[in-house]
Amino acid sequence: MNFASDNAAPIAPEILEVIVRANEGFALAYGNDDWTRTLERRMSALFERDVAAFLVATGTAANAIAVAHCCQPWNSVLCHAQAHLATDEAGAPEFYGGGLKLVELPGDDAKIAPETLRAALGRGRGVPHSVIPGALSLSQSTEVGTVYHSDEVRALAEIAHARGLAVHMDGARLANAVASLGCTPAEITWKAGVDVLSFGATKNGAMEAEAVVFFDPQRAEGMASRRKRAGQLISKQRFAAAQFEAYLRDGLWLRLARRANAAAARLAEKLGSIGLKPVWPVEANEVFVVLPHETDQRLRQAGATYATWPREFLPPGTSGSQNDELIRLVTSFATSDADIESFVRVARGT
Amino acid sequence: MNFASDNAAPIAPEILEVIVRANEGFALAYGNDDWTRTLERRMSALFERDVAAFLVATGTAANAIAVAHCCQPWNSVLCHAQAHLATDEAGAPEFYGGGLKLVELPGDDAKIAPETLRAALGRGRGVPHSVIPGALSLSQSTEVGTVYHSDEVRALAEIAHARGLAVHMDGARLANAVASLGCTPAEITWKAGVDVLSFGATKNGAMEAEAVVFFDPQRAEGMASRRKRAGQLISKQRFAAAQFEAYLRDGLWLRLARRANAAAARLAEKLGSIGLKPVWPVEANEVFVVLPHETDQRLRQAGATYATWPREFLPPGTSGSQNDELIRLVTSFATSDADIESFVRVARGT
C-alpha cells in the first residue's frame, strides 16, 4: 500500500530494458553519443517544432535551472504558493538564479487565476527599488493533482508575455496532465504560450530522466555552460537519453500516465463511497482526503505509506475537526488494484 | 513642503561641521584611523557592552549583510510583508545571502505578532526539502511609523531564539524609535534579544553613515572579509566614522529624532483636525493618511512632495472610496512648522 509518491515506484520494464540495451560498447561522454542525438530529434517531433532539450539529473535542477535561465538575479518568479519550486526545493531556484525571489500567489485548486496574476504584476515600487517580475511558473499537473486546461494556460501566458515575463511550466507530472486532458504536448505547452518546460520522466516510470526544453532554441544560449557548472551534465548521458527515448517511443509515457491516473480515479471513487470525499478534484494521479486521526493511525499500522499534508493548505471552509488529518495519496503506473482495495478496506475499518 | 522621505533632508549642521573637522591631514584608509577607533569605543559605551560595529555605505547594505551573516544560503529570514528588506531593496538580502529566502508575514501596524511568528515557524516539510528559518528581522521603527515596545521585541526574540534563529533589527530609524519609547538603546536591542542591528544615521541628519552592530562580537567572525568583497569597506572611512561620532555625541541623535517625531505628531494632529485621521498610530516620524484624489492633486500642484503608498497595505476594513489615495508623509529634524502649516492649509483647501 505505497501511496507515498510516484517516485517510490520502480522503473517501468520498458525503460529498464533500454538501459540494458544502451550498455553496448563505448559511447562518448557528456552527450556526444547517438542516444542523445536520437532523443533531440524525438523531442522536436513530439512537440512539433525544433526545440532545444537539455537533460539534467533531477526535477529540482530542471526547475531551478529553467527559471534561472529566463531571469536576471533581480527578477522574481511568480508561482503558486503550493508550487514545488516554492515549498520543496530548499531554495534551489534562489541558488541557481543568483538570488532571485519567488513570489507566491494564492489560488483555488493550486492554480493561479488570471486576476491574481494581474494584481500581483501591478504591485511594487518599481525599478530600482523592487525586484522585477521575470517569469511565471505553472505546475502541470499541480501539487494537488489538478490540471490547467490549455485556455487557462493561454490566458495566464498572455498576461505574462504582455509584461515581458517568460512562462515556465513545471512538468514533473506533465504526462499525467496530458493523459488527463487528452491534448497534444504542443497544445498544452508552446501553443498555449509556454516558453520553457521542465519535462520529467522520473515520476512516471524512469529511473532518472529529466529535461529542460526550450521551445525557442535561441533562448537556450549559454545553457550548456550553465548546466555544466551546476554539476548537471551527466557524463554517461547515453543512459539518461535512452530512458527518455524509450519513454517517448510509441506513447509509453501516456500509457504509464493513464494507468496512474486511472488508479487515482478508482481510489478516489472508492474512498468517496465510504464518505472520504477528495478535497480537490482528482484530475491526475493524486488524491487528497481528510480523515480522522484514528483512521490515519489504523492505515499506518496496516503498513500504508503516504504523506501527511499541511492543514494550512485546506480550502477555506473545509469542514473537519482538529482531530483530522489531511493526507496525500499518489498513484503510479505500478499501483495495484489490490493495494487500492486494501487501503480502502482498512480506511473503512471493517 | 518636502515630506518625501527623511533622506531628502540636508545634513545636520553638527554633522557637516565634523566632516570639515575630520579633514585635517592624512589618515590611513580602510578604518585604520583615529575616528574609527573612537567610534568603536563610543558604540560600546552607547550600548553598555562590547560590540563589534562595521560601517557600510548604505542602509540596504547594512540590512543585507547583517542577515546574510546570520544565515546559511538555505535559510530563510522572516520579516513583515511591509519590511524595507522585503519590498524596497531589489533583492539585496537574497544577493548578499547567496540565495536566501525572505518569508513575509502579515501583521497589524506593520508589526509581527508572536502567534504569527510561531505559526510560521511551524510550517514546512523540514530538512532537506524546505528552507530552514535562520533569522527574524524586525523594523524599528516600522515602515508605517509604529514602534515595537521592548516587551514586544522580547516576546518575539524568545520564540526565535528557542528555534535557533538569530534576531536582526533594521534600525534605519532606530533613533526615532528610541526617542519615541524613551528607553535606552540597550533596552530595545540586546536586552530585548536583538543579536545584530542595522544602525542608520543617514535618515536622521547624517550625510552617509550606516553601521552593522553585533552585540556578541564573536558573531562577527568573517565580517571584515564579507564587507570588503561586497564593496562596502569605505576607503576614507574617517569621514563616515566622524559623522557617527558627532551623531552620538551629547545625544545629538536623539535631539534630531525628537524634532522629527514632534513634527510628525504636529502634522498628524493638524491633519486630524481637518478630518484626515492617520491610518496607523503616529509613533515615530511618519504619517499616513487617505485623502481624496482631488486633494492629492491640489497638494502636488502646490509643490508638496510625498510618496503614494500601495492601497493593498491598508488595514482591512479601512473606509474610503476607489477615488482615494493612501499617502505617506515623512518628517525630519529639518521639517519646518511653516511647511506643516502650508501642507495642512492646502489639504484643507480653503
Add this chain to the structure above:
Amino acid sequence: MNFASDNAAPIAPEILEVIVRANEGFALAYGNDDWTRTLERRMSALFERDVAAFLVATGTAANAIAVAHCCQPWNSVLCHAQAHLATDEAGAPEFYGGGLKLVELPGDDAKIAPETLRAALGRGRGVPHSVIPGALSLSQSTEVGTVYHSDEVRALAEIAHARGLAVHMDGARLANAVASLGCTPAEITWKAGVDVLSFGATKNGAMEAEAVVFFDPQRAEGMASRRKRAGQLISKQRFAAAQFEAYLRDGLWLRLARRANAAAARLAEKLGSIGLKPVWPVEANEVFVVLPHETDQRLRQAGATYATWPREFLPPGTSGSQNDELIRLVTSFATSDADIESFVRVARGT
C-alpha cells in the same frame, strides 16, 4: 580503439545487474530506502571509521559541493593548475562556493610540492584585502595519471591544517590510485589528513554513482540542505546507492581499477617499444604521449578516439617539434587487448 575517457566505457556487468535487482517493488525516495542505509554502513566499513556519505549526480557536483562546504565565499581553494576543478568544470566550484576563488599551483607530474604550497600560503595582503586560503584540493589519481603516495598527501595536509585549511581529495579516480598504491582507502585518505573526499564510481564501471564523504561527520552539518538546493538529491536514490554497494562489495572496485591500470601499463609499454615514451609516469589508467601530427592523423582515420591535450602542459624541456601532438589515452576495465594492439600497430604505421 576508444581511449577517449574511462567514462566512455559501459557499465560493468555486476553493476548493471544490481540496478535490475534494486528495481523490486516500492522504495521511499530521497534516500529513505534500504539500499542507502546499507551503503552508509559499507562506506564506514570501507574507511574504517564512521563517515557521512552523500550521493550526488556527477563528479563535478561532488567536487564543487565538497569544497564549497569547507569554505566561506571569501576563501580560496588551492589546487594544481591542471586539476579538473580548475580546468574542466566551467566554474562549478565558484558557483557552488558563492564566488570562491581557485588558486592554481604549478608542479611536476600534476602534483603539488610542499614548498609550492608553503609559498602560496605566504602570499597576499591579508584580511580584509585578500581572499583567505580555505581548502587544499588534491586529485588522486591526478589529471596526468600519476598518484600521490600517502606520505606526500600527509606532508601537504600537515601544511594545510597548520594554516587552518581543510583538505579535499578529488577521487574521481580514487580506485585507480588505491589499486596502484596497494594501500587501504583509509591510509590514502583520512589517515593521511584528508578531510573530505569526492569518491567516484562512474569512471570505473558505474552508470552514475558519485559520493561526497566526510571523515568527520560533524563537518557535514548542513550538507543535506546544500545538496537538495543544488538539485543533487536524486529522487530514486536506491539505484545510485545500489550501484555503489555493488561497486564496493567483494572488492569489485579494485578489480575493475586493476584491469584499467594494467591496460594502461601494457599500452605504455608497447608504445614505449615503438619509441613513444609516456610523458608522465604511468601510475594509474592514463598514458600521455607526444606523436607526430601524421601519426595522429593515421590513428584518427583508423577510428581511434582520444583527446588532444594542451601542449602548454608539457614539462619544460620536453623535446618535440611544432608538428607534434600531445595526446591522452585513457584505459578502463573494458579496454581490450585487441584494442591496445590495434592502436600500437596503427601508431607504428607498419
Add this chain to the structure above:
Amino acid sequence: MNFASDNAAPIAPEILEVIVRANEGFALAYGNDDWTRTLERRMSALFERDVAAFLVATGTAANAIAVAHCCQPWNSVLCHAQAHLATDEAGAPEFYGGGLKLVELPGDDAKIAPETLRAALGRGRGVPHSVIPGALSLSQSTEVGTVYHSDEVRALAEIAHARGLAVHMDGARLANAVASLGCTPAEITWKAGVDVLSFGATKNGAMEAEAVVFFDPQRAEGMASRRKRAGQLISKQRFAAAQFEAYLRDGLWLRLARRANAAAARLAEKLGSIGLKPVWPVEANEVFVVLPHETDQRLRQAGATYATWPREFLPPGTSGSQNDELIRLVTSFATSDADIESFVRVARGT
C-alpha cells in the same frame, strides 16, 4: 611623511566646499536630484559622447559591478596578476559576478602584452567544460604606477573584441594616467576600445565618489537594479554627484593629478640621486624602490608611512639581497615638498 596611499590624503578644498554648498534644503534621494542630473550631462561632455554613468560607494564596487555587468557567471575576466581586482578586493568580482573567474596574466610593468592576451585566449577545452573569456580588465594607471598608451589599449581591445570580450578599464587612478599622457579622456577610453570604465575620484581628492561609466548606454540595461541590490545606491546621492561635479569642473581633476604626478617625479628623482632607482618607470603617482632593511627601519622610526610590497612582484633579474625590502610610495595632491625632502634625507641617513 605619509606615502601610504593617495586615499590617506584629505579632501581637496574645492570638493569639501561643494559638499557644504550641496547641503541646501531638501533634495530627493536615490539620484532624483539636480546635482545628479548635472553630473550626467558633464560626464557626457567630458567623454564627448552620451554615456550612462552610475555612482557607487567604493572603487571595489565599481570594478566588481562593472565586470559583473559585462559577463555571465560562467565567464572569466582576464586581468594582470597584479591588478587590484585580482589581489586586493577579497573576491568582490567573483561575488558580484555570481562566481565568475579571474584569469591572471603576467606582464612587465604590470601591463598585459598583446601576445600574452592572445595566448591566454587560445587556451581551454571549450564549451561546456571551460569557463569562457568574457571581459578584459586593464588598470590605468597600473598598480605599479605605469600607464598604458592609447595604442597599447587599442591593440589589446582589438584582440578582445575580436573574441567577443568586453573591455573594462579600472580607472581608480584614471586622472593620473590622463595627466601623464596628456590625452583626452575619450582618447584613452572608448576611442581606444574601452567599453566600461571604473572612474574614481576618491584617490585624487574626493571624499567618496566613484562611478561606473558605460560608453554605450544600451550596455547599461539592468544596472539600476544591479546597483540597488548590491547596496550601492546611495540615498543622499546629491553629495556624491556634487563631489564629482566639482572634481570635473574647470579641470580640477587634472590639476590635482598633475600635482600628485609631479610629486612622484620629484620623489623618484631625489631617491635616484641617492642610489635608490625606481623599480618601475614612474609615470603616474607611485614610486617603488628596493631598500635595505635598515633604511626601512630608520624611515619607519622617523614616522614615514608607506606599504611594503611583495618581493614576488619584483621583475626577474632585479638585483638585491634577501635583506632588502620592496616598498611602495604613493603621492597625492596633498604631498608636500617638505615631506619629500624629509623622506629622502632620512633614507639617505645623513
